[in-house]
Amino acid sequence: MDTGQTKSFSIHLVAERRKVLGSISEHYDELELEMLENFFQAVRERQHCKWLHWNMRDANFGFEALENRIQALGGRATVSVPEERRLDLSRILIAIYGVGYTSHPRIENLMEQNSITAKDFLTGKQEADAFEAKQFLKLHQSTLRKVDIFANFAERAHAGRLQSYSSWWEMNGRSIKAIGEWIREHWLIGSVITAIGVVGAAVRAWPSISLLF
Known part of the structure; x- marks a missing residue:
């Protein structure tokens, strides 16, 4: 948060390094396995860090889902993100501003309330469509944009400048x-x-x- 630097893990980046951008589908599982191995290595190196996330709380969409996926691909998650260091930004904002601080879908509406541009941002439905269309670069760019947006939310909330619908x-x-x-x-x-x-x-x-x- 202090430096504003982003380290990204994506199928597109791994394919680019391995020079198989034109045939990602044919190598998808091995590319995904390498990506997840890189991610968990980063987790091992950052056990002291706090992990700010958005609703990553279960086996369907969460840190456990990543651990399950690497096992399904024949790998092994040799380390976990400690639960006490997982900070759910979506819940933190509700705790600060109340449940009515924005309307659903919360991310998109909070962006609009705070004049945050949606460039490269994809909704969940759009990301699913991009995946089906094998538009992996778009998925990579959307992930990067969301990281920037969440950091923006957190910084504004910390400074008391996040615009919301909440009353005093x-x-x-x-x-x-x-x-x-x-x-x-x-x-x-x-x-x-x-x-x-x-x-x-x-x-x-x-x-x-x-x-x-």
Whole structure:
């Protein structure tokens, strides 16, 4: 995030290195296996890093899916991304701004709200179509664009500049409620508030009490 540098893993890059760009389909499995081996080697070298992702939470679309795929191709994932270092940006944004911060599809609509260009960006349906059409360069470019977009979201949210549909209360109400709960639970502050309440009640009652003397 600090340097803005991107390391990419794609079928297209592996095919380019092996000089088989014109026959990717014929070598697809071996190209994919090499790509995944390169990826997991990078994971091994970056065990100290935090991994920001978007909804990569299960075996259908997630880190487990990558591990399962390399095994299906005859390889082996010798290392995993530690779960405690996986940060789901989609959930983080909901935690900050509330579930209504943008409408579905969230990525595309949040891009529009923040005037982020969609150049090279493909939706899930468009990526599936590109895969069927063997347009691997387009898939590679779309992946790079999405990495840049997610970094953009994270940087703007961190700086407090991400435009959303959330109201002030949606963004701050939970924090205010949490402070109230903490005050009620903290014995010293609770005692002080109780004492203030007793003193206040005594002050209000003093005119009536003084009439008795």
